[in-house]
Amino acid sequence: MVGGAVAPEAVEPIAWGATRFVLFERGPAATAGHRTRYPGVDEPVRLLRLVPENTKIRFLRYKYAGVMLSAFLSIGSIILFIYPGLNYTIDFRGGVLVELRFPDAVDSSKLRSAFDTLGMGAADVQSLGLAAAVVGSDHDALVKLTADAKAETIRPPIQALLDKDFPGAEIRSLNVVGAKVSGDLTTAGIEATAGALLGILLWIWFRFDWQYGVGLVATLLLDATKTVGFYALFQLPFDQDALAALLILIGFSVTDKVVVYDRIRENLRKFKVMPLREVIELSINQTLSRTVATSLTVLLSILPLAIIGIGSVQFFAITMVFGIFVGTLSSIGIAAPILLFLGEKRLRRVESGTSASAAAAAR
DSSP states (O other): OBTTBOOOEEOOOEEETTEEEOOEEOTHHHHTTOOOOOTTSSSOOOOOOSSOTTOOOOGGGGHHHHHHHHHHHHHHHHHHHHTTOOEEOHHHHOEEEEEEEEEEEEEHHHHHHHHHTTTSSOEEEEEESTTHHHHSEEEEEEEEEOOOOOHHHHHHHHHHHHHHHSTTOEEEEEEEEOHHHHHHHHHHHHHHHHHHHHHHHHHHHHHSOHHHHHHHHHHHHHHHHHHHHHHHHHTOEESHHHHHHHHHHHHHHHHHHHHHHHHHHHHHHHSTTSOHHHHHHHHHHHHHHHHHHHHHHHHHHHHHHHHHOOTHHHHHHHHHHHHHHHHHHHHHHTHHHHHHHHHTTTTOOOOTTTHHHHHHHHO
């Protein structure tokens, strides 16, 4: 007792899952050995599972159909890339960038319609600022025109349009992206994508075996071509943001597939006589919960931008949603069959006499 008050005394700790909480009581209850209990504290914690434990799904049953369907879609994407082709923005084909400031908030659709009357090509209006992400309008805007002109000749008609339809608006900056600059951006984009794929191939080759590296890069190429075909099919604006989304999807897909491949390699060492096909199916089932949870988490975080986003932000989010869906499916249905085709006689040489019984015992 300190100053007339009874000091708290620790009683028996109560376990809750993996955490232990020490409860404190005052007075006679503590000294009598009693402890305070709360409803649900002593009950085991139930974890939310998106995938049941110990699944035994035979993912490789339709391996030929999956690979052929993926190849067919990729070939179709290449055809769409050639014709009608991608809807390149001025980042890759040149044009005019105009940054504007208005005295009052302006609606982006009204601004776009006004610039379309100039006859300087399609106008891409992107609202700037925090308010644009919520209501679609702001005091600042960035207008992209596909016209091929000089800055000194294109400024007067734009200023006249602003004075007529948007009094008080001012041109903060006007830049012309020439053919050379857009060509350099195209070259840099191609080099960045090729360099990323080459680096991934070399790293996986060094970290695992060459079968893993070839299988991973082949799957990434199939994923990337489908994403490009998605842009060509719906004629979404293809700009630097789209290229960034493509590279991000490559990184996401690599991470997902490396987890599966690492489990396959681990199980190859653990079950030394199990056939490669059964090792792959076992590994996919073991990592299925992680694959689904990771993809669903990223999908839920990016989906709102795909629904309520504006301009390039929305197109970026739509690309991410499509790429996550394709990448998750390819991690299960494409990467594994390709590894099976490449490594069936190299990663695992199984004698037919004891393989079946040993595999059953391992399961």
